[in-house]
Amino acid sequence: MRRLAIYTVGCAIALAGCSRAVGPPPVPTALSPQGFGASVSPFARPDASGFRLLFSFDKANGGGITPVTNLIGVKGMLYGTTLAGGGSSACTKGCGTVFSMTTDGVQKPLYNFGSYSGDGASPTQQLAEINGTFYGTTEEGGTSTACPRGCGAVFSLTAAGKESVIYSFGSYKGDGLTPRAGLIAIHGTLYGTTSAGGGANGGTLFTITPSGHETVIYSFGSYKGDGLVPAAELTEVGSKLYGTTIKGGQYGKGTAFRAQFSGKEVTLHSFGHGIDGAYPRSRLIFVQQAFYGTTIEGGKYKRGTLFVLSPNGIEGLLYQFGKGKDAAEPEAGLTAHVGTFITFYGTTAKGGAAGKGTVFSVNGVGSEAVLHSFAGGDGSEPFSHLYLDKKTLYGTTAYGGTGSCTGGCGTAFAYQL
Incomplete structure (x- = not known):
C-alpha cells in the first residue's frame, strides 16, 4: 500500500457496565438528546449522482500537485494546500502550494513554497484563519539545520498571497520537529503538534502566537504507555485539548489523549487490543458528549474502524471497515451532520469498487453506505x-484525475447530499 512520505458507537457511554467491547452496539440513547436514527440519514444517498469533480491538479506550468489537505471555507471560497508542485527547484517535485478555489472549481494559486532560503516546504494539513490571515505548517523547510531538509515551519499568508515563515522548528534543544498536523486557533492563539522532537523525541504539543512566539507545552513519550507521533489536529472541549497519536500506548498502536493548557497530559485510550482499531491518523470530533474518530487499521477485517470515545476514555466501535468492496483504511477524520439524525461523513484511502478509495456515511447506530467509489479519473486515495457547507461536502484526493503525473496529480471534488 502506498503511503505518503508525510508518511461503533460501542455502547451507551453513560450506562453502567459499558466496556471496550466491540460487538454490535445497543442504541446509545443516553448520549442522544436529539436521537440517533435507525437508518441512514435522508441526506445520505448511496449512488454517484451527487458526486462532482471540481478540479484536476497538474504539474504543468508549475501547478500544485498531491493535495492531502483538508479544505476550509472562508467567505464563500475554499482554501487548501498541495504537498508538492509549485515549480520551486528547492524540492525535487516542487515544495508545495497554497490555493483558493470557488465552489464551482475555479482554482487560483496563492503561493508557491520554497520561494526563498528558509521558506517552508511540503505543507500537509489544513489552514487556520485568524482575522483574514491564514496560518499553517510545513513538514520540511525552515531555517533549522537539525534536519536534512529543514525541521518544518509555521507560516502566515494573507489573502493576497504574501507569505512569511513566523517560526522554524528545531530552533532549540527539546523543540518539536516535523509537524504533520494542522493548527487550531483558540482565542487568537494557535495550537498544534509535531510528530517528532521534544524532550523524549516522541513529538510535541505546542502553542504559538501569530507573531511567532512558540512554546512546547508537552513532550510525548514522557512515561511508559504514553502516545508517540501525533499527526492530527487537536480538538478543544471544555478548555482542554484532545487528540490522537499514531504510535505508542500500551499496545504500541496509538492513543487518544487529553492535555491541559498547562501541559498536564493523560492517555485516555490505547488502541490495538484484540479487534480494536489501530493507528489513528485522524482528528477527534465532539458530538453530543462523545468523541468520534477513525483508525487506519484494526477491526474484524483489519482495514480500519470508526470509534466512539467518552471524555473519560471508555471506547467502543461504531463500524469496522474493509469487508469485500467496502470502504477501507480511513486516513482522515470525520465530519458530522447533527439534526433529527446524526450522520458521520468521511473518506477512505482504499476500498470501494475500484480499490481507490471512497466517500462514505455512517449513522449513529452503525449503518454504513459507500456514497462514492473513486475510479482514478475522478480521483484516487483521499487522505483528507x-x-x-450546507448540503455539500468538499474534499480532495492525493492522486488521480486528468493531470500529467503518473497515477494523476490529485483532484478536488464535491458531493451533493
Missing part, C-alpha cells in the same frame, strides 16, 4: 476529511 470533508468540509460540509
Whole structure:
C-alpha cells in the first residue's frame, strides 16, 4: 500500500457496565438528546449522482500537485494546500502550494513554497484563519539545520498571497520537529503538534502566537504507555485539548489523549487490543458528549474502524471497515451532520469498487453506505476529511484525475447530499 512520505458507537457511554467491547452496539440513547436514527440519514444517498469533480491538479506550468489537505471555507471560497508542485527547484517535485478555489472549481494559486532560503516546504494539513490571515505548517523547510531538509515551519499568508515563515522548528534543544498536523486557533492563539522532537523525541504539543512566539507545552513519550507521533489536529472541549497519536500506548498502536493548557497530559485510550482499531491518523470530533474518530487499521477485517470515545476514555466501535468492496483504511477524520439524525461523513484511502478509495456515511447506530467509489479519473486515495457547507461536502484526493503525473496529480471534488 502506498503511503505518503508525510508518511461503533460501542455502547451507551453513560450506562453502567459499558466496556471496550466491540460487538454490535445497543442504541446509545443516553448520549442522544436529539436521537440517533435507525437508518441512514435522508441526506445520505448511496449512488454517484451527487458526486462532482471540481478540479484536476497538474504539474504543468508549475501547478500544485498531491493535495492531502483538508479544505476550509472562508467567505464563500475554499482554501487548501498541495504537498508538492509549485515549480520551486528547492524540492525535487516542487515544495508545495497554497490555493483558493470557488465552489464551482475555479482554482487560483496563492503561493508557491520554497520561494526563498528558509521558506517552508511540503505543507500537509489544513489552514487556520485568524482575522483574514491564514496560518499553517510545513513538514520540511525552515531555517533549522537539525534536519536534512529543514525541521518544518509555521507560516502566515494573507489573502493576497504574501507569505512569511513566523517560526522554524528545531530552533532549540527539546523543540518539536516535523509537524504533520494542522493548527487550531483558540482565542487568537494557535495550537498544534509535531510528530517528532521534544524532550523524549516522541513529538510535541505546542502553542504559538501569530507573531511567532512558540512554546512546547508537552513532550510525548514522557512515561511508559504514553502516545508517540501525533499527526492530527487537536480538538478543544471544555478548555482542554484532545487528540490522537499514531504510535505508542500500551499496545504500541496509538492513543487518544487529553492535555491541559498547562501541559498536564493523560492517555485516555490505547488502541490495538484484540479487534480494536489501530493507528489513528485522524482528528477527534465532539458530538453530543462523545468523541468520534477513525483508525487506519484494526477491526474484524483489519482495514480500519470508526470509534466512539467518552471524555473519560471508555471506547467502543461504531463500524469496522474493509469487508469485500467496502470502504477501507480511513486516513482522515470525520465530519458530522447533527439534526433529527446524526450522520458521520468521511473518506477512505482504499476500498470501494475500484480499490481507490471512497466517500462514505455512517449513522449513529452503525449503518454504513459507500456514497462514492473513486475510479482514478475522478480521483484516487483521499487522505483528507470533508468540509460540509450546507448540503455539500468538499474534499480532495492525493492522486488521480486528468493531470500529467503518473497515477494523476490529485483532484478536488464535491458531493451533493
